[in-house]
Amino acid sequence: MLDVEDLSIVFPARRGDVKALDRVRLSVRPGEIVGLVGESGSGKSVLSYAVSGLLDPAARVTGGRITWQGHALDPLRERRDRHAPIAQIFQNPRASLNPIRSVGHQLQDVGGKDSVRALLESVRLAPEIAGRYPFELSGGQCQRVGIALALACEPDLLIADEPTTGLDVTTEAAVMGLITELSRSRGMATLLVTHDLPLAATHGHRIAVMHAGQIVETARVSELIGQARHPYSAELLSATPQHAARAEDLHVIRGLLPDLSAPLPPCRFAMRCARHQSDCDAAPLSLTEHTPDHLVACRHPLC
Numbered sequence: 379m380l381d382v383e384d385l386s387i388v389f390p391a392r393r394g395d396v397k398a399l400d401r402v403r404l405s406v407r408p409g410e411i412v413g414l415v416g417e418s419g420s421g422k423s424v425l426s427y428a429v430s431g432l433l434d435p436a437a438r439v440t441g442g443r444i445t446w447q448g449h450a451l452d453p454l455r456e457r458r459d460r461h462a463p464i465a466q467i468f469q470n471p472r473a474s475l476n477p478i479r480s481v482g483h484q485l486q487d488v489g490g491k492d493s494v495r496a497l498l499e500s501v502r503l504a505p506e507i508a509g510r511y512p513f514e515l516s517g518g519q520c521q522r523v524g525i526a527l528a529l530a531c532e533p534d535l536l537i538a539d540e541p542t543t544g545l546d547v548t549t550e551a552a553v554m555g556l557i558t559e560l561s562r563s564r565g566m567a568t569l570l571v572t573h574d575l576p577l578a579a580t581h582g583h584r585i586a587v588m589h590a591g592q593i594v595e596t597a598r599v600s601e602l603i604g605q606a607r608h609p610y611s612a613e614l615l616s617a618t619p620q621h622a623a624r625a626e627d628l629h630v631i632r633g634l635l636p637d638l639s640a641p642l643p644p645c646r647f648a649m650r651c652a653r654h655q656s657d658c659d660a661a662p663l664s665l666t667e668h669t670p671d672h673l674v675a676c677r678h679p680l681c
Contacts, residue, residue: 380406380429380535380567385442387428387453394639398424399591400646401442403665403673406535406567411558413570413578413599415614416588419635422571423469425588426537428453429569430466446535465528467557469540471520475512481523482508489530497526501556518549525556529564536561539571554581575614579603584671587611590635590646593665597672607668607679610647645675653678 382404388395399421406412414422427433429444433453444451446464468474476484485494485508495505501522512520521541528536538557542550558581561568572578578585579599586596587610595608606612616629633650636642644663648654658677665673 379408379447380404380569381445382425382429383442383445385425385428385444385453386440387424387433388438388440389434390436390438391639395438396638397591397642398437398638399428400642401664402588402591402593404586404593404596406569408534408567409562409565410584411561411568411570411582413572413575413582413585414588415572415575415578415585417614417631417635418573419590420588421591422573422588423539424591426466426539426569426571429535430464430537432466463532463534464537465531465533465535466537466539467521467524467528467541469543471517471524472512472515474524475520475527477512479511480508481510481512481515484523485526485530488527493530497530500529500560501526516549517544518546518553521545521549521553522556525553525560529560533566535567535569537569537571540573541570542572542574542577550577557581575618576620587614590642591638592646592675594647594675595673596665597668601669601672605680607672607674608647608676609651609653609680612680645677653680 382402385399385402387399388397402425416422431451431453435454437454439453444453482494485497489497494508498505498507503519503522541557542553545553570578570582582599584596584598585602587594587608589610595611602611606615613631617631636646636649643659644661645658648658655678663675665675668674
């Protein structure tokens, strides 16, 4: 089981430390898919890089920890144990592959010569793909190769960071179906990082909503979709096409993400929230249990 406990991370900058993550709490169980959703710039990728141990050495962990099956994981790239059973699928599948090496050679580097055919078959690619180079493949094929590379490590935890970016609807459905099937059949814990709330709702068991470096709500998919408790979660749901009969009816979340290098209130959504009251500015503010598996960080949650 993956446990992120009160993780806080800052990045140094000329204008002051950027407080990228603030007391983040998150868990992912074996065989479970958890969707991590939020606007661009909300800290989703920073959290995924921290879990996979790919954070830049300039980052500073100012609090909290990450554990896998009870063992501590260091978020920083320089200090991470490379034997940790974690693999990641990246946003840009073509850019994550070596352009001057064939697919087969890249798979062989990770899984060994004898595993190439089996890995390609596991992601429903023909064996002849092994002799091709990334520029000869479609976006969907590159993403499947990326999944095969991740599976070659036989991970217990898979981090899929925007795995459908740039894919058409049909290919997106095929790739997500593959990730879901592999997660179930292998018992892998999967963290699905996406700005696409309907995608996370379709393929996830639980959803964690992130805003400006804070987890504001986590719940089972049915609970979050049926009754979001945090105002930001409700705003995200209202901004999806499924909630608008016409394009002009799409809801727009007011305001912008706050400057993370500036002094910030306990609730970083406060300046955008229609339900903001004076006690929202009193520290500390933390996730509290509404029902089992449904946590909300809000002093005035929706009923």
